[in-house]
Amino acid sequence: xxxxYKLLTVCALSASCLMFGAANAxxxxxxxxxxxxxxxxxxxTPTLDPMLxxxxxxxxxxxxxxxxxxxxxxxxxDCGVDTHEPSFSGSNKGNKNGTPDGKYVYLNDKGANTxxxxxxxxxxxxxxxxxxxxxGVHHIALSTDGKTLFSTGEYSGKMAKTDIKxxxxxxxxxxxxxxxxxxxxxxxxxxxxxVGNYYHSTVGVFSTSPFKLIKEIPVGKNPHGTDVIPxxxxxxxxxxxxxxxxxxxxxxxxxxxVLPTCAGPLxxxxxxxxxxxxxxxxxxxxxxxxxxxxxxESCFVADANVKVSLSKLEVVDEIPTxxxxxxxxxxxxxxxxxxxxKFSTGLFSPTGVMFPVNFELWDAREQSPTYGKTLxxxxxxxxxxxxxxxxxxxxxxxTKGEAERGGLIDKKTELLxxxxxxxxxxxxxxxxxxxPGVKTAADGVKEIHMKAFSYGYIPRQVRVNKxxxxxxxxxxxxxxxxxxxxxxxxxxxxxxxxxxxxxxxxLPRGVTAVHEFTADIAGEYEIFCTHFCGPLHLEMRAxxxxxxxxxxxxxxxxxxxxxxxxxxxxxxxxQLTIAERxxxx
Amino acid sequence: MKNAKLKIxxxxxxxxxxxxxxxxAAAEKRCTAGGVKVECPVITEAQAEAASKAFLKEGExxxxxxGGSTYGIAPFDYLTGxxxxxxxxxxxxKAGTYKGDSGYGGAGQAxxxxxxxxxxxxxxxDGVTDKSVYDQWTNNWSPTFGTTxxxxxxxxxxxxxxxxxxxxxxGWLLHGDGPSASELNPRPRTLTRGDYMQKKxxxxxxxxxxxxxxxxxxxxxMPNWGNVLQDQDIWNIVxxxxxxxxxxxxxxxxxxxxxxxxxxPIKGDVDALNASNNKDFKEANEMIESEMTGRAPGTxxxxxxxxxxxxxxxxxxxxxxxxx
Numbered sequence: 001x002x003x004x005y006k007l008l009t010v011c012a013l014s015a016s017c018l019m020f021g022a023a024n025a026x027x028x029x030x031x032x033x034x035x036x037x038x039x040x041x042x043x044x045t046p047t048l049d050p051m052l053x054x055x056x057x058x059x060x061x062x063x064x065x066x067x068x069x070x071x072x073x074x075x076x077x078d079c080g081v082d083t084h085e086p087s088f089s090g091s092n093k094g095n096k097n098g099t100p101d102g103k104y105v106y107l108n109d110k111g112a113n114t115x116x117x118x119x120x121x122x123x124x125x126x127x128x129x130x131x132x133x134x135x136g137v138h139h140i141a142l143s144t145d146g147k148t149l150f151s152t153g154e155y156s157g158k159m160a161k162t163d164i165k166x167x168x169x170x171x172x173x174x175x176x177x178x179x180x181x182x183x184x185x186x187x188x189x190x191x192x193x194x195v196g197n198y199y200h201s202t203v204g205v206f207s208t209s210p211f212k213l214i215k216e217i218p219v220g221k222n223p224h225g226t227d228v229i230p231x232x233x234x235x236x237x238x239x240x241x242x243x244x245x246x247x248x249x250x251x252x253x254x255x256x257x258v259l260p261t262c263a264g265p266l267x268x269x270x271x272x273x274x275x276x277x278x279x280x281x282x283x284x285x286x287x288x289x290x291x292x293x294x295x296x297e298s299c300f301v302a303d304a305n306v307k308v309s310l311s312k313l314e315v316v317d318e319i320p321t322x323x324x325x326x327x328x329x330x331x332x333x334x335x336x337x338x339x340x341x342k343f344s345t346g347l348f349s350p351t352g353v354m355f356p357v358n359f360e361l362w363d364a365r366e367q368s369p370t371y372g373k374t375l376x377x378x379x380x381x382x383x384x385x386x387x388x389x390x391x392x393x394x395x396x397x398x399t400k401g402e403a404e405r406g407g408l409i410d411k412k413t414e415l416l417x418x419x420x421x422x423x424x425x426x427x428x429x430x431x432x433x434x435x436p437g438v439k440t441a442a443d444g445v446k447e448i449h450m451k452a453f454s455y456g457y458i459p460r461q462v463r464v465n466k467x468x469x470x471x472x473x474x475x476x477x478x479x480x481x482x483x484x485x486x487x488x489x490x491x492x493x494x495x496x497x498x499x500x501x502x503x504x505x506x507l508p509r510g511v512t513a514v515h516e517f518t519a520d521i522a523g524e525y526e527i528f529c530t531h532f533c534g535p536l537h538l539e540m541r542a543x544x545x546x547x548x549x550x551x552x553x554x555x556x557x558x559x560x561x562x563x564x565x566x567x568x569x570x571x572x573x574x575q576l577t578i579a580e581r582x583x584x585x
Numbered sequence: 586m587k588n589a590k591l592k593i594x595x596x597x598x599x600x601x602x603x604x605x606x607x608x609x610a611a612a613e614k615r616c617t618a619g620g621v622k623v624e625c626p627v628i629t630e631a632q633a634e635a636a637s638k639a640f641l642k643e644g645e646x647x648x649x650x651x652g653g654s655t656y657g658i659a660p661f662d663y664l665t666g667x668x669x670x671x672x673x674x675x676x677x678x679k680a681g682t683y684k685g686d687s688g689y690g691g692a693g694q695a696x697x698x699x700x701x702x703x704x705x706x707x708x709x710x711d712g713v714t715d716k717s718v719y720d721q722w723t724n725n726w727s728p729t730f731g732t733t734x735x736x737x738x739x740x741x742x743x744x745x746x747x748x749x750x751x752x753x754x755x756g757w758l759l760h761g762d763g764p765s766a767s768e769l770n771p772r773p774r775t776l777t778r779g780d781y782m783q784k785k786x787x788x789x790x791x792x793x794x795x796x797x798x799x800x801x802x803x804x805x806x807m808p809n810w811g812n813v814l815q816d817q818d819i820w821n822i823v824x825x826x827x828x829x830x831x832x833x834x835x836x837x838x839x840x841x842x843x844x845x846x847x848x849x850p851i852k853g854d855v856d857a858l859n860a861s862n863n864k865d866f867k868e869a870n871e872m873i874e875s876e877m878t879g880r881a882p883g884t885x886x887x888x889x890x891x892x893x894x895x896x897x898x899x900x901x902x903x904x905x906x907x908x909x
Contacts, residue, residue, distance in 0.1 A: 134881075155879070156879065157885075157886050173884050173885035173886050175885030175887065176885065176888060176889065176891075177877070177879045177880050177886045177887065177888040177890070178812040178813070178877075178888070179879070197894075199812070199813070199815070199892075200892040200894050200895075201895025201897060202892060202893070202894035202895075216893075216894070218895070218897075219895075220895065220896070221745065221895040221896060433768070433770075435805060435806070436806060451768070453753045453754075453765050455749065455750065456750070456808055456813070458805070458806050458807075458808045459797070459805060459808060460797060460808040460809045460812075460878075461809070461876065461878060477765045477768040477769075479637045479641045479764035480640055480641055480643065480645075480764065482749065482752070482753060483748070483752075485643055487645050524878060535749070536749050536750070539750075539813050541812070542808075543879075545878075555878075555880055555882065556880060556881035556884075557881040557882060
């Protein structure tokens with residue numbers, strides 16, 4: 001029975017079984033891949049997970065919670081349109097998981113240009129901070145004192161500093177255009193914020209107070225991950241197109257070393273240890289004197305995670321992943337590295353036209369007999385962008401009436417659904433080949449025909465007039481994704497901001513997606529790809545201009561931006577609490 | 586196996602063997618060069634279809650783990666069992682431990698470590714050293730240029746952007762046979778055709794790359810790249826295109842890495858070095874900028890700035906010399 005189970009498992013995972021059929025496979029002894037022996041026969045991880053993984057859902061607009069190391073999915077919490085970076089409240093001291101205080105997780109929504117505040121203890125969405133327009137938030141980073149969120153305005157060349165309590169947001173320009181502030185991290189001393197800019201191919205250093213650009217450091221081509229190590233002495237920059245890691249010295253604000261790492265590097269995480277050398281436990285250990293030994297960098301094109309020694313500043317190991325690692329995460333106890341893979345070609349059973357992305361957990365304990373081996377791999381809905389790990393002890397068990405003794409609800413606490421799910425008519429049609437462009441249909445509707453390919457849209461700019469009814473046709477014309485050649489490449493198309501939910505479309509190969517809505521808010525809104533399609537996924541952009549004839553052509557300075565911020569149900573600038581869903585939805 | 590490894594870089598080259606000058610059949614009256622109507626340098630529908638299929642086949646081969654696949658071969662794939670194992674890791678596997686599978690870390694393993702770029706190692710007979718293998722892997726099997734045909738622009742830097750942004754339509758060797766070429770009408774231009782490209786000025790190339798085909802009343806399928814690329818990046822790409830004029834499909838890796846261009850700089854043409862003083866360039870660039878996204882007149886976000894980064898040098902700092 002046991003061996004039969006193993007055979008079936010191997011067949012499900014092995015391309016050769018699929019090719020030659022089960023009968024053939026049964027004829028000869030099956031070599032069981034090593035990783036499957038990692039869990040002893042008949043045993044599995046306990047149901048109580050010592051750690052949790054909070055993951056942004058990307059295009060599903062949610063926050064997912066998984067257990068570590070069970071890799072079971074606990075729940076999904078709705079936030080909005082296209083969620084990206086989860087960040088625990090508390091302090092950013094430590095590694096990318098920070099020093100959570102167990103109260104909130106902030107999650108930015110790239111599609112709606114907002115930041116969701118989710119109560120960790122209740123598990124409900126409690127507040128949405130609407131960011132100003134034009135902006136186009138990509139990622140957020142918590143300050144050391146925990147009072148501020150810094151964010152990048154990828155679609156406007158701007159940077160923002162948001163006071164979490166009031167929601168007041170200070171926005172500054174980072175020119176010259178084209179400028180795309182992308183991934184960011186704040187140092188652990190409250191001094192500077194480091195931001196990659198893939199159009200500039202630099203890392204911008206911003207002082208936190210006053211909030212301004214103090215230096216731009218040239219790095220490799222099209223940087224992405226910009227990650228500060230726990231000691232705050234180095235910033236690790238993943239140069240997507242240069243296949244290098246640029247290491248910045250935070251004292252000198254200069255490049256210390258350029259390390260060839262792997263093809264298509266995207267992000268780095270580090271381990272973190274307390275003063276005594278043990279795994280750091282927020283709330284128990286002091287947050288001072290934290291150290292780290294290794295950084296792990298995700299390599300999209302190389303299908304690997306590269307391990308970098310932070311004392312030697314050299315690559316010491318590389319672990320194969322399945323496949324196309326985008327973000328990377330580390331468990332709160334440093335034992336496991338989670339490779340957040342963007343492709344699952346051939347790995348899982350089909351459940352529809354959209355393939356699942358996957359999370360892969362590999363053993364990072366050097367003394368373990370399964371070091372470097374994949375212990376768990378699971379299909380994941382949506383297209384997660386980043387995940388952070390929390391010790392499970394930081395979420396209390398409120399399920400047996402503990403709240404009666406206080407500590408959970410001490411004020412009016414909103415339990416929200418996303419209020420800005422404005423509707424559009426949407427459907428698939430067989431792949432159509434109308435040339436790209438905008439034309440007026442017989443029924444007066446503005447028909448936009450867009451083609452998506454690795455890595456861009458045709459046309460790149462679309463103009464309609466305020467009040468136009470729009471019928472947006474989008475077709476993925478890739479044969480296999482650009483330089484990574486994935487035959488199952490899926491594209492996405494979302495117009496950020498007020499058109500986020502109305503335009504949020506999946507573009508699997510072979511069909512044309514159509515959305516119909518009214519362009520009722522003027523301005524310049526970026527169109528972006530919501531399915532990670534390759535190393536230049538972020539550069540895959542276009543723009544949707546809605547011109548108000550009374551105001552003239554829209555640009556970042558001309559548009560109904562005050563109105564845009566009032567996503568249906570969002571009432572005013574800054575901190576906003578929505579008590580009820582919008583009427584009519 | 587060596588052949589399979591070579592294939593990953595040269596697949597596009599192989600599919601081009603059939604394509605030579607006379608095969609460019611499809612004529613379009615709308616093509617002009619030097620103000621004169623000429624035959625459009627594009628591939629035929631059948632060639633575009635073949636190029637698409639070859640690319641898709643490569644993707645499917647990868648899915649099935651065939652030779653040349655970039656899926657799961659470095660250095661050992663637990664899920665498929667494909668890939669290299671070192672002697673140390675074989676011994677470890679027998680003993681029930683999987684330490685050292687990557688070839689890093691253990692004593693005496695330095696010689697057996699598997700670099701990711703080993704996967705595309707070329708035969709030594711073609712004069713390819715380990716370092717250039719790394720470059721080829723990360724930069725997609727590409728030449729390095731010692732000289733430039735456009736003053737103030739570096740074709741080696743331009744090449745890297747060409748390979749990630751332009752190949753989808755214009756193809757690995759600039760023949761207009763990218764995997765998406767068959768989806769476009771008109772099909773993308775073959776950028777190596779000397780009789781055509783010699784009549785196209787640098788200014789025209791710059792305008793079409795930065796502002797898209799519609800700037801010069803050409804195909805709406807050519808999107809604008811002015812936001813994705815800075816002006817200097819575009820100049821570098823122009824230099825790369827110039828460096829590939831009349832370069833035929835290569836017969837060996839060595840030939841591929843050393844292309845010989847026939848392009849002769851056009852008298853009085855604008856280049857990266859003199860662009861800032863050229864009236865025509867400034868007018869054209871301002872017009873394109875006025876249509877670009879991400880701008881906010883009256884603020885810092887006015888556009889067309891130069892930002893050092895991405896190995897980007899200012900035109901007067903480009904060290905690669907102009908070819909004589």
